[in-house]
Amino acid sequence: MELKKGIPVSPGIVIREAFALDTEDLRIPQRFIEKSQVEDEVERYEQAVVLAQKSLDKDIESLGTKIKIHTQILEIHRDLVADPVLRKEIIAAIRDKHYTAEHAVSRVLNRYIKKFAAMDSPIIAERVHDLFDIEKLILSTLLGKKIETLNTLEREVVVIAHNLTPAQTAKLDPRWVHGFATDVGGKTSHTAIMARALGIPAVVGLDDISTTVVGGDLVIIDGFRGIVLINPDERTVKEYQSKVEETARVTRRLRKQASLPAETIDGHALQVHANIELPQEVHSAVELGAEGIGLFRTEFIHLQTPRNNEEVHFQHYRNVLRELGNRPLTLRTLDLGGDKDDGLGLVEENPFLGCRSIRWCLEHPDVFRAQLRAIYRVSALGQIRVMLPMISSIPELDRTLMLIEEVKEELREENIPFDDDVPVGVMIEVPSLAVIADLVAPRVSFFSVGTNDLVQYTLAVDRGNERVAELYDPVHPAILRLLVRVLEVGDEHGIRVSVCGEMASEPIYLPLLIGLGLRELSVSPQLIPEVKQVIRLVRDFDVQELAHRCLDMSDGFAITRELRRWAHDHLPDLPRRW
Ligand code: PEP
Ligand code: MG
Numbered sequence: 001m002e003l004k005k006g007i008p009v010s011p012g013i014v015i016r017e018a019f020a021l022d023t024e025d026l027r028i029p030q031r032f033i034e035k036s037q038v039e040d041e042v043e044r045y046e047q048a049v050v051l052a053q054k055s056l057d058k059d060i061e062s063l064g065t066k067i068k069i070h071t072q073i074l075e076i077h078r079d080l081v082a083d084p085v086l087r088k089e090i091i092a093a094i095r096d097k098h099y100t101a102e103h104a105v106s107r108v109l110n111r112y113i114k115k116f117a118a119m120d121s122p123i124i125a126e127r128v129h130d131l132f133d134i135e136k137l138i139l140s141t142l143l144g145k146k147i148e149t150l151n152t153l154e155r156e157v158v159v160i161a162h163n164l165t166p167a168q169t170a171k172l173d174p175r176w177v178h179g180f181a182t183d184v185g186g187k188t189s190h191t192a193i194m195a196r197a198l199g200i201p202a203v204v205g206l207d208d209i210s211t212t213v214v215g216g217d218l219v220i221i222d223g224f225r226g227i228v229l230i231n232p233d234e235r236t237v238k239e240y241q242s243k244v245e246e247t248a249r250v251t252r253r254l255r256k257q258a259s260l261p262a263e264t265i266d267g268h269a270l271q272v273h274a275n276i277e278l279p280q281e282v283h284s285a286v287e288l289g290a291e292g293i294g295l296f297r298t299e300f301i302h303l304q305t306p307r308n309n310e311e312v313h314f315q316h317y318r319n320v321l322r323e324l325g326n327r328p329l330t331l332r333t334l335d336l337g338g339d340k341d342d343g344l345g346l347v348e349e350n351p352f353l354g355c356r357s358i359r360w361c362l363e364h365p366d367v368f369r370a371q372l373r374a375i376y377r378v379s380a381l382g383q384i385r386v387m388l389p390m391i392s393s394i395p396e397l398d399r400t401l402m403l404i405e406e407v408k409e410e411l412r413e414e415n416i417p418f419d420d421d422v423p424v425g426v427m428i429e430v431p432s433l434a435v436i437a438d439l440v441a442p443r444v445s446f447f448s449v450g451t452n453d454l455v456q457y458t459l460a461v462d463r464g465n466e467r468v469a470e471l472y473d474p475v476h477p478a479i480l481r482l483l484v485r486v487l488e489v490g491d492e493h494g495i496r497v498s499v500c501g502e503m504a505s506e507p508i509y510l511p512l513l514i515g516l517g518l519r520e521l522s523v524s525p526q527l528i529p530e531v532k533q534v535i536r537l538v539r540d541f542d543v544q545e546l547a548h549r550c551l552d553m554s555d556g557f558a559i560t561r562e563l564r565r566w567a568h569d570h571l572p573d574l575p576r577r578w
Helices: 035-063 068-081 084-097 101-117 122-142 166-170 190-198 234-256 279-287 299-304 310-324 358-363 365-381 394-413 431-435 437-443 451-459 466-471 477-493 510-515 525-537 540-551 556-570
Strands: 002-005 007-010 013-020 157-161 177-182 202-204 218-222 227-230 269-276 293-297 329-332 384-388 424-428 446-449 496-499 520-523
Touching (some): 013 177, 035 068, 035 084, 035 101, 084 101, 101 122, 166 299, 202 218, 218 234, 234 525, 269 279, 269 525, 279 310, 293 310, 293 520, 299 310, 310 365, 358 365, 365 384, 365 394, 384 446, 394 424, 394 437, 424 431, 431 437, 431 451, 437 446, 451 477, 477 496, 477 540, 477 556, 510 540, 520 525
Parallel strands (some): 157 177, 269 520, 293 329, 329 384, 384 424, 446 496, 496 520
Antiparallel strands (some): 002 227, 007 202, 013 218
């Protein structure tokens, strides 16, 4: 048995066989054939295409309409497998160059992959992945092997990888993928956030897990403690099985109480909203007790259909609104860049400090306008709030607000109904905005503190870099002072302040945030029952005292120790995450 320690990013425990990503080796045994074998080889290729199509048809049928994005990807693959241009070139390579079918497929597809990868178009960039996938599929059919990819998994596994991008994580099918562990990553990286959205245990920052584990190893992922056990002995498996059962018991109990209001012992009500990444999460968010959506990371829609697609955004927002009933929906405008590909395949030196988020949107007004049009069109159908990410200055905010006015004017001219009074707020996630919060407040309807980025930018610690994870400290006195400032300014100007960063879902930080005066927060749906339970276990008076004590301290590590002690004494019976 081998034990690896990393960063726990999504709670829970899972014991499953490993699926090692990216390690399949497709060896092509022979490259050339005799002239006399050419027609048989063409026939072999044609049959492989038919088989590949049948297997895709089967996958599409078994997925049905349950996970639409997966079905769409497979449909694209089915069309590509039989694409007449590709087919003609592959057959020509067999006939003219006497390549084996495998070699011809590989040569032709790789030529297109290289050509497409060099192009500066988001739609074509997506096709590169599709070509990789169909190459694997046709080759595996020709070689007589069933090669599994994340899209074709049909057994319960945990995924072991060097890295998973947020877009890859968004495509994981939770029916088969029950957890993951990666070499790199940090607690608030978007990959980690996606794991929480899917409700699967995950550990990142394990350094060399991808080269230690081979496919088929038995693996335990402990997402509470950040531990991965490889090929554990029988006793350890039994021990962990009973922990799995205990966690399931606690989760069931908490979920039963999820619809109760989030009120402190002494009667202060808090609003608990959900952060979602994908429209299909909204149903479970409501079931788990969300009083609204406090953060919809709409960029994942763009990543799945990277076009200026007003209609796609509109449809998704409308569906989410329908599920929400009368609850409010906070649509955050696109936050691309950083650790989320912008769909254009552009790579920057320091992406978190580069053309990310609102900066990207202002540089791509067509994409931004399309999204704003979708948002305002849907505003006629329900309670919408617009949230602007990563604003760092007043001119940037004013420019964005002006663009919003232009979009509204456009809709007016087109006689398209919309709500003229949609609240527009900002995320406070760049320290400069917290410092000038008093200048921002008169221009907006609400603040939502994005602690994930606020911590990264204030402390100069990359949120996704495991090497500096120890320095990523949400209770550093500088962060607490910024939080106090934002809450005070919100109070003075009578505007709502929420926290939508991951800090708000940590049972050790939550009492401190309530003590600082926070009354609204937004967290991953799966964590709502636990967050509500923590709120119900605190007394406002006690946590105010706790907050005062913490504000008097100069060392974040000491503050964390104090919060742990407090949680230990006051929050019994929760899964121990601290
Ligand atoms: C944040 O920065 O805290 C936040 C909620 O936004 P994101 O994690 O998507 O950057
Ligand atoms: Mg952010």
